[in-house]
Amino acid sequence: MNNHLRIGKIATLHVMLDEEERTYFSSAFETVQICEGKVGSMELQKVISSVETAVKRSGMIEEKLYRETHALYHAILEALEGVTRGQWALGEMMRTVGLRFAVVRGKPYELEQEGEWIAVAFYGTIGAPIRGLEHEAIGLGINHI
Structure with a gap:
């Protein structure tokens, strides 16, 4: 794996950092x-x-290509x-969310044949549908295109 292109790490950092913090990355x-x-x-x-x-x-994805939409869906x-x-x-279990998301597309492997991958990261709050009773949550999904 290419150490400089870890798409999951990039997606997670991007979704967690504010605009000013992102300048460092x-x-x-x-x-x-x-x-x-x-x-x-x-x-x-x-x-x-x-x-x-x-x-x-x-x-970021070609809407007409099923494999790209499918990869995104699973991520x-x-x-x-x-x-x-x-x-x-969420709602069915009396939970509410306030999430930011970042989706990253790239080639995390040095071998060209490994192709492109997509990473989805969510970060924010989840909890009871009562303001102030939420807690932080994060999730990461990665799939090949």
Whole structure:
């Protein structure tokens, strides 16, 4: 694995840092494609849709290529497992989220044949639907394209 291009680490750093803090890592961020956004829905389907829509609008994935959308979908689900502790449920379980996400696309391996990969990181709060009772959560998902 290319030590300079760890897409999961880049996605996690990007989603956790504010704009000023990101300047220290700008050289690592320049080597990959990055899309970011926020989501605060209590419906899992809307969380997934928000990320997919942002990534497609940014041009990071080719919407007409099923394998790219499929890879993104599985990376999102894997990242959400971390946030929801393995239970893909939010509103149904009386939980609310306020998350930022970062999606990174790059080639983490030195061998060209390994191709491109996509990483999705979520960071924010999750908890009871009562303001102030949330706690931090993070999730990371990586999939090959």
